[in-house]
Amino acid sequence: MKFGIVTFPGSNCDYDTFQAVVETLEEDAVMLWHKDHDLQGSDVVILPGGFSYGDYLRPGAIARFSPIMREVVQHADRGGPVIGICNGFQIACEAGLLPGALLRNESLKFVCAPIHLTVESSDTLFTSRYERGQQIVLPIAHGDGRYSADEETLDRLEGEGQVVFRYAPSALEAVEAYNPNGSMRDIAGIVNGAGNVLGLMPHPERAVDVLLGSADGLPLFESILQRVAV
Protein backbone atom coordinates (compact mmCIF):
# COMPACT_ATOMS: atom_id res chain seq x y z
CA MET A 1 0.00 0.00 0.00
CA LYS A 2 1.22 3.49 -0.86
CA PHE A 3 0.91 6.40 1.53
CA GLY A 4 1.20 9.95 0.18
CA ILE A 5 2.44 12.47 2.72
CA VAL A 6 1.90 16.12 1.84
CA THR A 7 4.58 18.67 2.69
CA PHE A 8 3.29 22.22 3.02
CA PRO A 9 5.66 25.11 3.74
CA GLY A 10 5.88 24.84 7.53
CA SER A 11 4.98 21.15 7.86
CA ASN A 12 7.29 19.57 10.44
CA CYS A 13 5.87 16.10 11.05
CA ASP A 14 6.07 14.95 7.45
CA TYR A 15 9.27 12.94 7.95
CA ASP A 16 8.08 11.48 11.25
CA THR A 17 5.07 10.23 9.35
CA PHE A 18 7.25 8.94 6.51
CA GLN A 19 9.43 7.06 9.02
CA ALA A 20 6.41 5.54 10.74
CA VAL A 21 5.04 4.25 7.43
CA VAL A 22 8.31 3.08 5.88
CA GLU A 23 10.40 1.93 8.85
CA THR A 24 7.77 0.64 11.23
CA LEU A 25 4.86 -0.31 9.03
CA GLU A 26 7.15 -1.38 6.17
CA GLU A 27 4.85 0.06 3.52
CA ASP A 28 5.55 2.41 0.62
CA ALA A 29 5.41 6.15 1.11
CA VAL A 30 5.90 9.12 -1.17
CA MET A 31 6.42 12.74 -0.18
CA LEU A 32 4.00 15.02 -2.03
CA TRP A 33 4.86 18.71 -2.50
CA HIS A 34 1.99 21.10 -1.87
CA LYS A 35 2.44 22.77 -5.29
CA ASP A 36 2.04 19.50 -7.17
CA HIS A 37 -1.17 18.32 -8.77
CA ASP A 38 -0.42 14.60 -8.57
CA LEU A 39 -0.96 12.14 -5.73
CA GLN A 40 1.44 9.74 -7.51
CA GLY A 41 -0.88 6.80 -7.07
CA SER A 42 -1.21 7.14 -3.31
CA ASP A 43 -3.85 4.89 -1.76
CA VAL A 44 -3.90 6.86 1.49
CA VAL A 45 -3.15 10.57 1.85
CA ILE A 46 -1.78 11.99 5.10
CA LEU A 47 -1.86 15.70 5.91
CA PRO A 48 0.87 15.88 8.56
CA GLY A 49 1.38 18.12 11.56
CA GLY A 50 3.25 21.39 11.64
CA PHE A 51 2.60 25.07 11.12
CA SER A 52 1.70 25.36 7.46
CA TYR A 53 2.08 28.96 6.28
CA GLY A 54 3.08 29.93 9.80
CA ASP A 55 -0.52 29.51 10.96
CA TYR A 56 -1.13 32.94 9.37
CA LEU A 57 -4.76 34.08 9.51
CA ARG A 58 -5.89 30.76 11.08
CA PRO A 59 -4.16 27.37 11.26
CA GLY A 60 -4.84 25.59 7.96
CA ALA A 61 -6.67 28.52 6.36
CA ILE A 62 -4.09 29.14 3.66
CA ALA A 63 -2.84 25.57 3.21
CA ARG A 64 -6.32 24.48 2.18
CA PHE A 65 -5.86 26.48 -1.03
CA SER A 66 -2.54 24.81 -1.88
CA PRO A 67 -2.64 23.31 -5.40
CA ILE A 68 -2.48 19.70 -4.21
CA MET A 69 -5.54 20.12 -2.01
CA ARG A 70 -7.72 19.95 -5.11
CA GLU A 71 -6.48 16.39 -5.72
CA VAL A 72 -6.73 15.54 -2.03
CA VAL A 73 -10.38 16.63 -1.95
CA GLN A 74 -11.10 14.66 -5.15
CA HIS A 75 -9.41 11.60 -3.61
CA ALA A 76 -11.59 11.97 -0.49
CA ASP A 77 -14.73 12.47 -2.60
CA ARG A 78 -13.97 9.18 -4.36
CA GLY A 79 -13.85 7.47 -0.95
CA GLY A 80 -10.06 7.43 -0.69
CA PRO A 81 -8.71 7.44 2.87
CA VAL A 82 -7.31 10.74 4.19
CA ILE A 83 -5.78 11.29 7.62
CA GLY A 84 -5.26 14.79 8.99
CA ILE A 85 -2.97 14.86 11.99
CA CYS A 86 -2.81 17.99 14.16
CA ASN A 87 -2.20 20.79 11.61
CA GLY A 88 -3.54 18.30 9.05
CA PHE A 89 -6.78 18.10 11.06
CA GLN A 90 -6.98 21.89 11.01
CA ILE A 91 -6.41 21.90 7.23
CA ALA A 92 -9.06 19.19 6.71
CA CYS A 93 -11.61 21.25 8.66
CA GLU A 94 -10.76 24.43 6.75
CA ALA A 95 -11.06 22.50 3.48
CA GLY A 96 -14.52 21.29 4.42
CA LEU A 97 -13.46 17.62 4.51
CA LEU A 98 -14.53 17.52 8.16
CA PRO A 99 -17.09 19.62 10.05
CA GLY A 100 -16.18 22.10 12.76
CA ALA A 101 -13.04 24.07 13.54
CA LEU A 102 -10.03 24.01 15.85
CA LEU A 103 -9.60 27.08 18.03
CA ARG A 104 -6.95 28.39 20.40
CA ASN A 105 -6.49 26.15 23.45
CA GLU A 106 -8.64 27.29 26.34
CA SER A 107 -5.49 27.69 28.47
CA LEU A 108 -3.91 29.86 25.73
CA LYS A 109 -0.85 27.67 26.16
CA PHE A 110 0.89 25.37 23.70
CA VAL A 111 0.54 21.90 25.22
CA CYS A 112 3.14 19.23 24.52
CA ALA A 113 2.57 16.03 26.50
CA PRO A 114 1.48 12.42 26.33
CA ILE A 115 -2.27 12.31 26.93
CA HIS A 116 -4.85 9.65 27.60
CA LEU A 117 -7.55 8.92 25.07
CA THR A 118 -10.54 6.64 24.79
CA VAL A 119 -11.14 4.93 21.47
CA GLU A 120 -14.84 5.63 20.99
CA SER A 121 -15.35 3.48 17.92
CA SER A 122 -13.54 0.46 16.55
CA ASP A 123 -15.91 0.36 13.62
CA THR A 124 -13.96 2.72 11.35
CA LEU A 125 -11.37 2.34 8.64
CA PHE A 126 -8.79 3.72 11.06
CA THR A 127 -9.59 1.98 14.34
CA SER A 128 -10.54 -1.64 13.62
CA ARG A 129 -7.37 -2.81 15.39
CA TYR A 130 -8.44 -1.13 18.63
CA GLU A 131 -11.14 -2.22 21.04
CA ARG A 132 -14.08 0.09 21.59
CA GLY A 133 -13.54 1.83 24.92
CA GLN A 134 -9.82 1.05 24.91
CA GLN A 135 -7.63 3.56 26.74
CA ILE A 136 -4.52 4.60 24.84
CA VAL A 137 -1.72 7.14 25.27
CA LEU A 138 -0.60 9.37 22.39
CA PRO A 139 1.48 12.56 22.40
CA ILE A 140 -0.06 15.93 21.60
CA ALA A 141 1.75 19.13 20.64
CA HIS A 142 -0.51 22.02 19.72
CA GLY A 143 -1.71 25.49 20.61
CA ASP A 144 -4.93 25.40 18.58
CA GLY A 145 -6.69 22.13 19.31
CA ARG A 146 -10.00 23.13 20.85
CA TYR A 147 -12.49 21.33 18.62
CA SER A 148 -15.61 23.42 18.21
CA ALA A 149 -18.83 23.02 16.27
CA ASP A 150 -22.47 23.94 16.75
CA GLU A 151 -24.65 21.72 18.93
CA GLU A 152 -26.47 20.23 15.96
CA THR A 153 -23.19 19.13 14.37
CA LEU A 154 -21.92 17.72 17.67
CA ASP A 155 -25.13 15.75 18.15
CA ARG A 156 -24.87 14.39 14.63
CA LEU A 157 -21.23 13.38 15.14
CA GLU A 158 -22.17 11.54 18.32
CA GLY A 159 -25.29 9.99 16.84
CA GLU A 160 -23.54 8.70 13.74
CA GLY A 161 -20.55 7.34 15.63
CA GLN A 162 -18.18 9.85 14.05
CA VAL A 163 -16.43 10.76 17.31
CA VAL A 164 -13.48 8.39 17.19
CA PHE A 165 -11.13 9.60 19.94
CA ARG A 166 -11.93 11.46 23.13
CA TYR A 167 -9.63 12.86 25.81
CA ALA A 168 -9.99 10.77 28.94
CA PRO A 169 -8.87 11.04 32.56
CA SER A 170 -6.00 8.85 33.66
CA ALA A 171 -5.69 7.39 37.13
CA LEU A 172 -2.97 9.91 37.96
CA GLU A 173 -4.60 13.14 36.84
CA ALA A 174 -7.20 15.30 38.47
CA VAL A 175 -10.41 14.45 36.65
CA GLU A 176 -11.13 18.07 35.70
CA ALA A 177 -7.73 18.55 34.01
CA TYR A 178 -7.68 15.74 31.49
CA ASN A 179 -8.89 17.70 28.47
CA PRO A 180 -5.75 19.53 27.28
CA ASN A 181 -7.42 22.18 25.14
CA GLY A 182 -11.04 22.59 26.23
CA SER A 183 -12.48 20.87 23.15
CA MET A 184 -16.24 20.46 23.04
CA ARG A 185 -17.38 17.11 24.41
CA ASP A 186 -13.71 16.19 24.93
CA ILE A 187 -13.35 15.46 21.22
CA ALA A 188 -9.82 14.58 20.06
CA GLY A 189 -10.59 12.98 16.70
CA ILE A 190 -13.50 12.55 14.28
CA VAL A 191 -14.32 10.95 10.94
CA ASN A 192 -16.50 12.37 8.18
CA GLY A 193 -19.94 10.99 7.38
CA ALA A 194 -18.60 8.55 4.77
CA GLY A 195 -15.95 7.34 7.21
CA ASN A 196 -12.94 7.76 4.91
CA VAL A 197 -11.52 11.01 6.35
CA LEU A 198 -10.05 11.03 9.86
CA GLY A 199 -8.87 14.13 11.70
CA LEU A 200 -7.18 14.01 15.08
CA MET A 201 -5.07 16.32 17.21
CA PRO A 202 -2.85 13.63 18.83
CA HIS A 203 0.16 12.28 16.91
CA PRO A 204 -0.13 8.54 16.20
CA GLU A 205 3.01 8.71 14.00
CA ARG A 206 5.06 9.68 17.06
CA ALA A 207 3.85 6.62 18.96
CA VAL A 208 4.68 3.60 16.83
CA ASP A 209 7.35 2.02 19.03
CA VAL A 210 7.68 1.60 22.79
CA LEU A 211 11.12 3.22 22.44
CA LEU A 212 9.23 6.42 21.62
CA GLY A 213 7.22 6.14 24.83
CA SER A 214 4.16 4.51 23.31
CA ALA A 215 3.25 2.19 20.46
CA ASP A 216 -0.44 2.99 20.78
CA GLY A 217 -0.46 4.81 17.44
CA LEU A 218 0.58 1.75 15.46
CA PRO A 219 -2.84 0.01 15.40
CA LEU A 220 -4.24 3.08 13.63
CA PHE A 221 -1.94 2.48 10.66
CA GLU A 222 -2.42 -1.29 10.85
CA SER A 223 -6.19 -0.81 10.76
CA ILE A 224 -5.89 0.89 7.39
CA LEU A 225 -3.77 -1.93 6.01
CA GLN A 226 -6.36 -4.41 7.16
CA ARG A 227 -9.32 -2.54 5.72
CA VAL A 228 -8.01 -1.03 2.52
CA ALA A 229 -7.39 -3.81 0.03
CA VAL A 230 -4.84 -3.01 -2.64
Place this chain on the structure above:
Amino acid sequence: MSRYRVAVQVVPRRGLLDPQGKAVADALHTLGFGGVAAVHVGRHLVLDVDAADEATARRLTREMCERLLANPVTEDFEIAEVASS
Protein backbone atom coordinates in the same frame (compact mmCIF):
# COMPACT_ATOMS: atom_id res chain seq x y z
CA MET B 1 -11.35 51.49 -11.95
CA SER B 2 -10.71 53.06 -8.56
CA ARG B 3 -8.81 51.96 -5.53
CA TYR B 4 -10.69 51.53 -2.28
CA ARG B 5 -9.31 51.04 1.18
CA VAL B 6 -11.52 48.48 2.89
CA ALA B 7 -11.40 47.75 6.62
CA VAL B 8 -12.72 44.42 7.82
CA GLN B 9 -13.28 43.23 11.36
CA VAL B 10 -13.35 39.52 12.15
CA VAL B 11 -14.45 38.54 15.64
CA PRO B 12 -15.12 35.24 17.41
CA ARG B 13 -18.78 34.35 17.24
CA ARG B 14 -20.73 35.40 20.32
CA GLY B 15 -21.37 32.52 22.67
CA LEU B 16 -18.21 30.65 21.72
CA LEU B 17 -15.56 30.48 24.41
CA ASP B 18 -13.04 33.28 23.78
CA PRO B 19 -10.11 32.62 26.15
CA GLN B 20 -8.06 35.46 24.68
CA GLY B 21 -10.85 37.94 25.28
CA LYS B 22 -11.31 36.63 28.80
CA ALA B 23 -7.57 36.96 29.56
CA VAL B 24 -7.62 40.58 28.37
CA ALA B 25 -10.77 41.31 30.39
CA ASP B 26 -9.13 39.83 33.50
CA ALA B 27 -6.06 42.03 32.95
CA LEU B 28 -8.23 45.13 32.56
CA HIS B 29 -10.03 44.27 35.81
CA THR B 30 -6.65 43.94 37.52
CA LEU B 31 -5.78 47.43 36.25
CA GLY B 32 -8.92 48.75 37.92
CA PHE B 33 -11.21 48.92 34.88
CA GLY B 34 -13.94 47.05 36.72
CA GLY B 35 -16.60 48.32 34.35
CA VAL B 36 -15.43 46.12 31.47
CA ALA B 37 -18.11 43.45 31.15
CA ALA B 38 -16.50 41.52 28.27
CA VAL B 39 -13.71 41.69 25.70
CA HIS B 40 -13.61 39.96 22.34
CA VAL B 41 -10.29 39.72 20.53
CA GLY B 42 -10.44 39.44 16.76
CA ARG B 43 -8.59 40.62 13.68
CA HIS B 44 -8.64 43.92 11.84
CA LEU B 45 -7.68 43.66 8.17
CA VAL B 46 -7.04 46.55 5.81
CA LEU B 47 -7.28 45.78 2.11
CA ASP B 48 -6.54 48.00 -0.89
CA VAL B 49 -8.98 46.81 -3.52
CA ASP B 50 -9.19 47.92 -7.16
CA ALA B 51 -12.80 47.89 -8.31
CA ALA B 52 -15.18 49.69 -10.64
CA ASP B 53 -17.12 51.26 -7.80
CA GLU B 54 -17.65 51.13 -4.08
CA ALA B 55 -20.45 48.58 -4.26
CA THR B 56 -18.20 46.22 -6.22
CA ALA B 57 -15.34 46.67 -3.74
CA ARG B 58 -17.77 45.85 -0.94
CA ARG B 59 -19.14 42.78 -2.74
CA LEU B 60 -15.64 41.46 -3.51
CA THR B 61 -14.59 41.96 0.11
CA ARG B 62 -17.65 40.11 1.34
CA GLU B 63 -16.75 37.20 -0.93
CA MET B 64 -13.16 37.24 0.39
CA CYS B 65 -14.47 37.13 3.95
CA GLU B 66 -16.76 34.21 3.21
CA ARG B 67 -14.06 32.22 1.42
CA LEU B 68 -10.91 32.98 3.41
CA LEU B 69 -10.74 35.89 5.82
CA ALA B 70 -13.30 34.57 8.33
CA ASN B 71 -14.09 31.00 9.35
CA PRO B 72 -17.84 30.57 8.82
CA VAL B 73 -17.98 28.01 11.64
CA THR B 74 -16.56 30.17 14.41
CA GLU B 75 -16.25 33.79 13.33
CA ASP B 76 -18.37 36.74 12.25
CA PHE B 77 -17.11 39.52 10.04
CA GLU B 78 -18.09 43.09 9.41
CA ILE B 79 -16.95 45.40 6.65
CA ALA B 80 -16.25 48.40 8.83
CA GLU B 81 -15.28 50.97 6.23
CA VAL B 82 -14.89 51.43 2.49
CA ALA B 83 -13.07 54.60 1.45
CA SER B 84 -11.63 55.86 -1.83
CA SER B 85 -7.87 55.96 -1.67
